[in-house]
Amino acid sequence: MSDVPASFRPTRRQTLGLFGLGAAGLVIPQAFGGVAFAQDAAPKGQIVLGFSQEPTVFNPHLLHIEVDEGVYFAIFDPLFGVDAEGKFYPLLAAEVPTVENGGISADGLTWKVKLRDDVKWHDGTPFTAEDVKFTLELLVNPDFRSWRRAGHELVQELTVVSPTEISWKMSAPYAPYASILASTFIVPKHAFDGQADLNATPFNNAPIGTGPFKWVKRVAGDYIEMEANTDYVGDGPYVEKLIIKYIPDMTVLYTQFKTGDIDVIGLQWITADHYDEAKALPDRVVIKAPNPTVESIGLNLGKPVFQDKAVRQALYAALDKTTLIDALYYGLPLPTESYMPQQSFYYNPDLPKHEFSTEKANAILDEAGWVKGGDGIREKDGVRLAFTNSTTAGNHLREQAQQFIQQTFAEIGAEMTIHNLPPAVMWGDYWMLSQYDSTIVGIAFLTGPDPDTADYFSSKSISAKGGAGQNTFQWENEDVDRLLAEGAKIFVPEERKVPYLELQELAREELPFLPMFQYTVLPGTKTGIEGLVPNVNVRVDSWNVGSWRWV
């Protein structure tokens, strides 16, 4: 435990009171495990972290993609982070606000956050509550191309009480907000002062943060170089230089991991087919890391063919998940019945188990009145059991899965035509406005550790019907709406669990999407690098990059 600086070690009381999750007990977040390490040793060496996408957006609040967050965790800090167990730990906040410690009022409407007084921005300016206020205001600024307004829009009466304390009121009790804050990186107000266009500031390409690493330079299309922030108040940094290298091809990414050109292989990771080979590599450590993304066959319930629940259930029965996972994915992903990551406190392990059986599928369809026509395709009331399936063209693993699924669906008289589209087309209106029939898609449904999924399931989230959200399945169900509304208002995890367990049962029964598996990804490091800890509650590997080190 001596490896964790005192300020970072949550006390037992704090941990028990940690807001948002009930699984109390373990005191030290797993992230800070590992061998003892001299606290004040000077950072040494460098780590090259390879990603297969290029980070390009460095203001963490501009619209960005997953991989960009790989840099944010190095440069910035949120008020508090979330560890692999789903527990919050303070970063810029002196303590995580909870109902218990008075940070959040019992009705969930008033929030007070105490901040650390010893934090400096990379340029030497002291960090204060003004920066927090600025950040939260920036996110809802109508002229700003904000990546997330949901949740922040509820914040009112944002008040700087003192340089080390900020408070606000929520217009409605909203339990998921803590998780949203845990992925809200605080940016320095002074970097934006006097800027006419907040979307295009010098800060965008020379970010200043409070995090373990300072920005040095970026060679576009190639790599980003960062150096140790020796004044960092949190854990680390233990290496002098952090380089995030962009390698546009996953095979080459792996090859470079093998040859030692990169020290850590991150986002998009080692491909499953290389797992056996990678495991056997000398001086390399490969980690089987659960990822919150769930791969499913999304069905567009707006299409007549999918409106019959029997069709959805029959297709699910005709899905040879086991073979698919074992053969195409080398048995790595976790078969699942739920959209909820299995590591989550809210995961429902008691859902009915999927069984592959074309007989059963045929029986369901026969019973529901779907009759085979002359061409072997079933029909009912003039609707043919024929549909297209779309995903990103060029994703060959998914394309293989599609072709395999196509074959088993054909056995039950369902005709699935593959209709893949270039990414810009696939995920444009085609997805957003529910123009597809069915799709294979990997979605991380949760925001951090929070179980709320209103964005994907609420009947108010159907963009095709003018809603705001991504319920592109067009799943409209009153019980779902009720459960979602209920869950968002409960602040005690044990009580909160109830509606979400029920919601998972509903999703498994109604099957607006056919759950296939939860991703297992394969990051890897050179032997001697410690600190890399898989965390299903963040979107990228570098969430604790400050703690990474050579031993």
Add this chain to the structure above:
Amino acid sequence: MLRFLLGRLGQSLILLFIVSLIGFSVLLLAPGGPMSQFALTPGISKAELDKIAAQMGLDRPILVQYADWLWGLVRGDWGNSFRDGRPVLEIIGGHLFATLLLMGSSTVIAVGLGTWIGIKGAVKRYSMFDYAATVGAMIALSIPTFWFGLVSIYIFSLRLGWLPAGNMFTIGDQTVLDYLHHLIMPSMVLALVNVAIWSRYMRTATLEVINQDFVKTARAKGLSPRRVLMKHVVGNALIPMITLAGLQLPTLLGGALVTETVFTWPGMGRLFLDSLGYSDYPVIMGLLMFSAILVIIGNLAADLITAFVDPRIRLA
């Protein structure tokens, strides 16, 4: 001379206009768009994305957007990338070196090898060498560049382990030797097609010169065959090759793009593919225009040099 230059300049501008029109209409008439990449962002909605697209001016009629973009271009403002907001020219500039390095080194290989094979083939016409060179060139022209790259990676990186499978350098070891080590395979792969083209043209050009009167005269004067070859034949045969070099620029650039994708070379080709993936219109348009300008300048330079070298050609 001046009239010629002005005329060519005018033609080039019309050309560029046409290129830009083709590119812009293709890009903006297509479905999808730069907001697609944010689709699965938690908490984002279609309305939100539409609002941001509108802020970026993407909801305006295509003609208005085109006029706006063109007016910017005229003033030297090529726009900013949708991804990192940096000026397009700066971004292209950042990728230029890698592509030029690849193109340059493969041209050196292609010209060297191609000239030698071509001349030797012409001098020893219908020999085994000539025949092998002809067949070899035809086959080289038929091999898909990217596939040749894959096979090379398989042999030289995966089987033999002699050469790196990709990238321009090893991080932390950016020595000249390291660059060269990474450069060998991609430049060879890219050179393959060009060796074929150069050797064929060089052979034809040499054959044409060999039979001309002044060569016969030189030979009659009793000059050694070697001197005749080096001084009179090669010199004169190289003139049409300059034009060829100009005309081959688009092919070379296209080839570089293909090669870069296989070897993850951080040049313009990769930038182009990345930008396509993210529908980064300003950068895509910038690259289209930039390559068109490069080609036009290449052609013009070839014409000028030819005129300068060969007194028989006068630029009207």
Add this chain to the structure above:
Amino acid sequence: MTELPLPTYGTAPPRNRTLRRFLRHRLAVVGLAIIVILTVACIVGPWLLPYDQLYIDLRARFAPPMTGAHIFGTDPLGRDIAARLFMAGRVSLLVGFMAMVISTIVGTFVGVVAGYHGGRLGAVLMRIVDGFLSFPAIFLLLTLAAFVKPSPFMITVIIAVTSWMQVARVVEAEVRSLRERDFILAARMLGLSSSHIMFRELLPNVAGPIIVSATLTIANAILLEAYISFLGYGIQPPLPSWGNMLNGAQQYLATAPWLAIVPGVAITLAVTGFNFVGDGLRDALDARSDLS
């Protein structure tokens, strides 16, 4: 295109001599043989093999060549590569051929009109040709392919859109040089319509260069299809094409190199065949070249 009447007057030599010259061109004959064999194999092959190109057998995935009846091995889904290769050949050759037909028609039309009329119309048309030629075709091709629904028909059209210019250029130059020849002047004096002169009188006389350039266009179209399908923007699975068989092959290069080698060799063979034939035709149709 071979249905076109061969030239009876003008620059090209008579038919029997052309044929003789072509047959004397050994490479051309080899090329023709390759094309014929490949085409026949692609048409007949699928019936001779015991496997269906679409049948997935995950237990048999990644079988190396010569495993049982899998002469070229199996792919990541356990499908027989030989069966896929032949079906893919049908698609790739057809796409190449149709792209050639479209681009030859467009290119010839533009070339004849521009060459015959000359003047402002000709200049505008040829500037458009230059416009298309002045940036790498692959840029335009990928830009188009990235945003268009990738069906075989669209891929064919896209390839044609980026490869008609060479034909146009060749035809324009030929027509321009023929325009002032006696037989055209005579036709004009007889009061024949422009379209009659262009397509009845001039066209047969440029058939030679058109055929040559058409042959080379097929070769190029096959390469282009392979490249865009390799990048995943081309022909979509489960329909195989030589290019999309290579898509993903890079990933398995170390463990299953035959996935990359087999279709690559097929592409190279086909393209070489067309290039050989094109070269032979050029020599055979060109009265000046000597083949002694």
